[in-house]
Amino acid sequence: MSLKPxxxxxxxxxxELMEIARRELRETPEIREAALEELRxxxxxxxxxxxxDDKEFLLIFLRPCHFYAESALKMVSKxxxxxxxxxxxxxxxxxxxxx
Numbered sequence: 276m277s278l279k280p281x282x283x284x285x286x287x288x289x290x291e292l293m294e295i296a297r298r299e300l301r302e303t304p305e306i307r308e309a310a311l312e313e314l315r316x317x318x319x320x321x322x323x324x325x326x327x328d329d330k331e332f333l334l335i336f337l338r339p340c341h342f343y344a345e346s347a348l349k350m351v352s353k354x355x356x357x358x359x360x361x362x363x364x365x366x367x368x369x370x371x372x373x374x
Contacts, residue, residue: 301341310337313344324351 278284288296296302314337315328326332333347340346 300338302338306342307334307337310342310344310347314347317344317348318351321348321352326351 311330311333314333318324318326318328336347336350337344340350
């Protein structure tokens with residue numbers, strides 16, 4: 276089946292893709308599960324960030340960080356605390372946000 280532009284393939288990855296993920300991203304079932312557990316624990320410890328612990332959501336941050344949970348946490352933090360971020364933590368003063 277040929278995909279058109281912007282179509283998303285939702286079939287499970289084949290063996291070739293799994294090998295590329297293992298080689299280039301360190302993505303194996305064992306590493307993936309360990310990284311998910313570690314990132315969930317780090318997010319739970321971070322009192323200023325409140326995110327879903329949904330597996331698919333967390334994988335969005337873990338994959339580009341090659342499944343290093345601390346790097347993924349930094350990426351999440353940049354999105355919430357970065358300059359001009361629309362996603363502020365609860366402790367930020369609402370009056371200090373400049374639009």
